[in-house]
Amino acid sequence: MADRLEFRSKLSSIQELAAGQGNRLTVEEIEKFFEEDSLSREQTELVCDYLLSQKVSVIGYKKQPGKIIEAEEEVADLDSEEQDYLAEYMQGIEGMKSGNAKEARIAYYLPLVVDTALQMHQKEVFIGDMVQEGNISLMAALGRCEAGADDEDIVMEEVRAGIRAFIESQTETKRQDKKMVDQVAELDETIRHMSEDMGRKVSVDEVAQQLGMTEAQIEAILNLAGEEVKKAQEDK
Template sequence: MADRLEFQGKLGWILEEAKEHANRIQKEEIERYFENDDLSDEQMELVYDYLLSQKVAVSGYERKHGRVYAAEEKESTLTQEEQTYLQNYERELQTRVGAEQGSFLPFLERVLEIAKELHDGSVFLGDLVQEGNVSLMLALKESGEEEKILNAVREGIEAFQEEQRDVHVRDRKMVEKVDELDGQIKKLKEEMGRKITLEELALYTDRSEEELRSVLKLAGEEVVDANEEG
């Protein structure tokens, strides 16, 4: 009974964690959480099926027939803008494949499939498709083997996603820095009853003046440079 309750508790934790990330969770996170439970592959399959029934997408998990989530459920993770883009792009592809000749045209449909499969909401679907098409063109120059070409497309899209995630993380950290510094400046101004100097702010925040200058440009806060006083 205790083991059952513990297992249910872990599933509940995973659901809560997924909710905080738009109903998505990484396969590696789930594996880490159950790493001491000695679950068989079949048991882990049941865990993933349960998450699917709760509308949770497990990034990185694949069955023989594809991802753990069905295509229609994946569709629901698209924004309205992405759904419109997808409809227009698919219509354009059908027209091109039907009207033009070219060895690369059938690959465009495969690129779209891979982009939809890898889409996790962190990057606009259209950007993934464009990056996949660029990777496709480069791969076609290097190889004529379909498997190698599609692997190159997948790797290109995944690398682009990772790069964009890093950009988002840096942007978020910069916003946090700006907000934090803004609060510190306002507090120091209130305490001193006047504008503060960059040197005073550096002492107060234990940061270099050079770092503060770069953040202040984003914060839009006015701080007097000691060299400009007088």
Template sequence: MNVQEFQNKLKEIQTIAKANGNSLTAIQIRDTFAGMELDKTQLLGVLKYLTSQGIQIEGMEDSATEETKEPERKKIPLTPEEETYLRNYLEELPELSIDTAQAFAALANGDQDALQSLTSYYMKETAKMAADMNAEEIFLADLIQEANLALIQALGSAGNEVRDEKWLMNEVRKGIIAVLEEQTQRKFADDSLVARVEKLESAVRELNDDEDDKNAFSIDELAIILDMKVDEIRDVLRLTGDDK
């Protein structure tokens, strides 16, 4: 896949979405990416990215739409070290017994003690949920902390409506999913950067093979030959240590 072309296509489809009130049809997406020969997994990755940007997609099959909303993730078993960490973490949390219905009612009245009690009480369930959603994109310890943050944010924004456990755990789950999506997008960006580095190194090798002088091409000339921006080439060279 040509990474630069793919990134240009992403920008193009987002421009189309903006012109259509942040909405796209499945046909528009397929037409834009026609010729790139994306497989189903790659297409779903595009859909996931677009929906994460708040773009509504119309005319998509139910199954594809469902996968876009919350893609099925491969369950990653905990390593022995992670199992030990989780066990120790749970053992360090205090054993609490509270009337959750009463606490949620008090929370709706702005009771900060109720907020603290609910936070402490649900930390074990939050950690267990994070462990159940363990993923390659993030360390378990970091995911648990992110889950705790989602717990605190949910309780802090509960408002004056009387909430319940089902609502709270759903909010925590959404928070965990958001973190995993962010990590996935970051990995996508990192992979794209790696691809650009490989593209530059490969092209320079090919050019050097045809030239006696290894410094035959300036950065400006490489930018024209490789259809890359000068700043992009400079960034790649800095990463590889070849900018000296």
């Protein structure tokens, strides 16, 4: 337990490190941070996956096949709303190309961000949100480069890392939402069956005992479901 708590503490610490760097870390920085722990490659990948789910861009890391399907491997078709968004967005970029040097520099990269977002697109994530997240990473990357001294490969790797982190955070949110929906459905069914069997309303502690959960967990789920169950002491 002590080792587990210590590792959780280190995860919190590395998130603080990332926050101080604009939610951005390299694989090398992660490996150095956990150097004393002698993590295996698989453990390092799990740390990188966790950081991605917390919306931290991990430069130089690509999720391995077999965990969550890599977005680049299965490009989703755009719906009509996404197509309209991109058409309008690309028109706006054209107007920037004739601007000053700073605008022209950004305008050069913006279509590359769109291409990258399209390559990584998943149907569960709106393409416009992916483009905007890519643009945030783009501006951060360009801000670290001197004007006219960009390394396009490095800049676009940061864009990909930013979009990848956004996709993972969205995926994790959807996982948690589905888990909660499933819990609400299970709880609702359990309460219904117990009430029918007992011929009365059941208490929170009775439901908690039946499902092997704490009363606090049951009440949290009930609040989301808008249900009410009387406490045992109220039935006495």
